[in-house]
Amino acid sequence: MKKASVMDIPDVPKGQLPPHLELQRTRVLCGSDAPTHSEGIQYSGAYASMGIDNSLRLDDFCNKFRVEIIQLTEDEMEFDMIGIDASVANAFRRILIAEIPTMAIEKILMVNNTSVIADDVLSHRIGLIPLDVDPRLFEYLSGNDSPNERNTIVFKLHVSCKKSGPRITVKSDQLKWLPNGSELEMASPNPSAKPKSYTSFTCSQDSLPEFSNKPIGLKHEDIIVAKLGPGQEIELEAHAIKGLGKTHAKWSPVATAWYRMLPEVVLLEDVEGELAEELVKKCPVNVFEDIEDLATGKKKAVVANPRACTLCRECILKIESTGALPPEVLFSEAVKVLEDKCDRVISELS
Amino acid sequence: MEHGSITDVRSSTFSLMDEDHTLANSVRFTLNQDPRVEFCGYSIPHPSENRVNIRVQTTGDPAKEVFKDALQNLLVMSQHVRTTFDRAVQDYRAQPHNTIGSDGRL
Numbered sequence: 349m350k351k352a353s354v355m356d357i358p359d360v361p362k363g364q365l366p367p368h369l370e371l372q373r374t375r376v377l378c379g380s381d382a383p384t385h386s387e388g389i390q391y392s393g394a395y396a397s398m399g400i401d402n403s404l405r406l407d408d409f410c411n412k413f414r415v416e417i418i419q420l421t422e423d424e425m426e427f428d429m430i431g432i433d434a435s436v437a438n439a440f441r442r443i444l445i446a447e448i449p450t451m452a453i454e455k456i457l458m459v460n461n462t463s464v465i466a467d468d469v470l471s472h473r474i475g476l477i478p479l480d481v482d483p484r485l486f487e488y489l490s491g492n493d494s495p496n497e498r499n500t501i502v503f504k505l506h507v508s509c510k511k512s513g514p515r516i517t518v519k520s521d522q523l524k525w526l527p528n529g530s531e532l533e534m535a536s537p538n539p540s541a542k543p544k545s546y547t548s549f550t551c552s553q554d555s556l557p558e559f560s561n562k563p564i565g566l567k568h569e570d571i572i573v574a575k576l577g578p579g580q581e582i583e584l585e586a587h588a589i590k591g592l593g594k595t596h597a598k599w600s601p602v603a604t605a606w607y608r609m610l611p612e613v614v615l616l617e618d619v620e621g622e623l624a625e626e627l628v629k630k631c632p633v634n635v636f637e638d639i640e641d642l643a644t645g646k647k648k649a650v651v652a653n654p655r656a657c658t659l660c661r662e663c664i665l666k667i668e669s670t671g672a673l674p675p676e677v678l679f680s681e682a683v684k685v686l687e688d689k690c691d692r693v694i695s696e697l698s
Numbered sequence: 699m700e701h702g703s704i705t706d707v708r709s710s711t712f713s714l715m716d717e718d719h720t721l722a723n724s725v726r727f728t729l730n731q732d733p734r735v736e737f738c739g740y741s742i743p744h745p746s747e748n749r750v751n752i753r754v755q756t757t758g759d760p761a762k763e764v765f766k767d768a769l770q771n772l773l774v775m776s777q778h779v780r781t782t783f784d785r786a787v788q789d790y791r792a793q794p795h796n797t798i799g800s801d802g803r804l
Binding site for chain 1: 700712714717718719720721723724725726727762765766769770771772773774775776777778779780782783784786787790791
């Protein structure tokens, strides 16, 4: 007797999943208490018994993948990535927060601090101030290196409040850039030798082509650093170096980066008349809209603005930059970092 | 580094230093898509230690090759994402756009 394959039975659909399974594969459903099917069906053989190949073809991915930018300003951007899985989008988000280098103040040489803010608290606050400088122009400073113009930026803060004057607020614009390096001298055991400075700049930083047109400064000039009463003074020098958000959050280039799935709101049955008006009013973010159904003269609720819904394998990604690098450059760098990681592991294996 | 058995090249565990969920979850996703893979998963032995173990079991090919191919796929995917994104940014910049009003609508 000839063996019949399960593929030949007429009512098994070939090459196409039945609609309810297709829905399960591509959409995350929100039940009344929790989302369901949030894990992607990733296993390549998952639908093998139905004759469907779930494996990833690179050319398939390259054809279907699309990016649509919704908003792009100097500080913020929002865009959709269609055809990418949540795990890769999450990898980009994690890299954006923790593994893109930036410049931030790390060392503070305190000369005089008679204000009410303690030394360490003041240093912590100054460290968190975002700097408006492209970190790709600098190198990392490792333990044995000496600070030079290629890996350090030096700032100076010298504010004092007159004894008879009013109280003053020290804002971040008082931090002055010193392109020639540190002005303070290290204590030398040999009094006749020339005093050494804390940094060894071989040339002034503003003679370098990158900085001659655009001097290094801070992104925001109005950050309050400290407040001084009459007779109090702060004098310090701050050295900024390159670092990663992994080490300390001050080196994170984004205020925040988050992603979510694009919501698809499907009305299961027609909502008409007064119920439609109620639905429109209830939604706090105007997802629904009334339209007149001309044939019957009644109103029908229609989903007009699904993006605003706060509940497909589509992901909306939003990036808010702190300013040193514009957001689209940040995302490019994040993808490059992921590629570098892959490269490193591949070369280690070979 | 790879921990496998000399007689059976189809399954092994790759222990990576200085890695965490960022790379491991994405590589697990690409590994799963490969039809040669019978089982794959990753675990982080202790959160204070920056190490991740990725387990790969295949249907016949050496696990090292399959793992390398998955990483290569991830690499190509990221490159494609980058070029598509850069092109989208250029297109967006080229078109004139209205500014968003104070109520959040165009």
